[in-house]
Amino acid sequence: MSHRSIGGRKLDLGTILGLNFIVVVGMWLEAMISVYLCGIAEVFCFVSGTLRRIWVAHNSIV
Secondary structure, eight states, rough: OOOOOOOHHHHHHHHHHHHHHHHHOOOOHHHHHHHHHHHHHHHHHHHHHHHHHHHHHSOOOO
16 A cells, blocks of 8 residues: 655645636735635634533533
8 A cells, every 4th residue: 555645746836836826817815815714714613613612511401
């Protein structure tokens, strides 16, 4: 069984080509807004999920 790792030159090349494509077609600002909104959603889900789990752990009815 061969060991396959994630990463390397193929991933580097794909990342560079993908980012260059976003820049060339003029969608950099929109892409960064999307990344920003996903980050906010991730933080919100983490905080609300953590608070909900703490509440459930301390509540015998739920």
